[in-house]
Amino acid sequence: TQLLEQSPQFLSIQEGENLTVYCNSSSVFSSLQWYRQEPGEGPVLLVTVVTGGEVKKLKRLTFQFGDARKDSSLHITAAQPGDTGLYLCAGEGGGSEKLVFGKGTKLTVNP
Amino acid sequence: NAGVTQTPKFRILKIGQSMTLQCTQDMNHNYMYWYRQDPGMGLKLIYYSVGAGITDKGEVPNGYNVSRSTTEDFPLRLELAAPSQTSVYFCASTWTGDLISNYGYTFGSGTRLTVV
Numbered sequence: 326t327q328l329l330e331q332s333p334q335f336l337s338i339q340e341g342e343n344l345t346v347y348c349n350s351s352s353v354f355s356s357l358q359w360y361r362q363e364p365g366e367g368p369v370l371l372v373t374v375v376t377g378g379e380v381k382k383l384k385r386l387t388f389q390f391g392d393a394r395k396d397s398s399l400h401i402t403a404a405q406p407g408d409t410g411l412y413l414c415a416g417e418g419g420g421s422e423k424l425v426f427g428k429g430t431k432l433t434v435n436p
Numbered sequence: 437n438a439g440v441t442q443t444p445k446f447r448i449l450k451i452g453q454s455m456t457l458q459c460t461q462d463m464n465h466n467y468m469y470w471y472r473q474d475p476g477m478g479l480k481l482i483y484y485s486v487g488a489g490i491t492d493k494g495e496v497p498n499g500y501n502v503s504r505s506t507t508e509d510f511p512l513r514l515e516l517a518a519p520s521q522t523s524v525y526f527c528a529s530t531w532t533g534d535l536i537s538n539y540g541y542t543f544g545s546g547t548r549l550t551v552v
Contacts, residue, residue, distance in 0.1 A: 334476070358540055358541075360540075360541075365545070365546070366545050366546070367440075367526050367528070367543030367544050367545050367546055368479075368526075368541070368543050369543070370540035370541065370542075373540060413478070413479070415541075422467065422484065422486055422492075422532075423467075423469065423481060423484055423494070424541065426478050426479045427478060428476065428477060428478035429478055
């Protein structure tokens, strides 16, 4: 069974600070996705990383896929209150018909 | 383009009652999924479908049933509701040819169900 461990589970920071969220597994994934979920809504896809070592940037968010394709990180620079939400990573295993989700990191950015 | 539409948004059920959670997508996606989300527990897969007429169990199927008679609709049926089924339910869909990663999941906005 493929599992994805996210850390930290909760993170509360002040506006303007930087932060990193981690997504780790002992399994190899063919791709990893990051979603953000705001209260009362469903998760929304932020990015997909496919190649080991790949780095993608989305404004102040930087996503990295580990060289061995077992882990990923999300770094937010100069966090803003609008970044508040639940961040979920999800992995696709080879040939699978469904994604494996981590339990999420709940981020609160205080003004 | 509405995406994935879930109804109702909120519902309170009494123990032993039954109900159907509706899910419709207008993106011609072939794969559809039902998840439940409990605080601190992430998303747990209930059932999924890879096309009309094909369904399969996820990790927590007990107490639920699904059907997929059309590409667009994937209703989730709760029979004999129990307090343990109090949760937020999400429907999702994707188009996948070779890789899910090509498109990602599109989620509905959820149904918050309370069983009392």
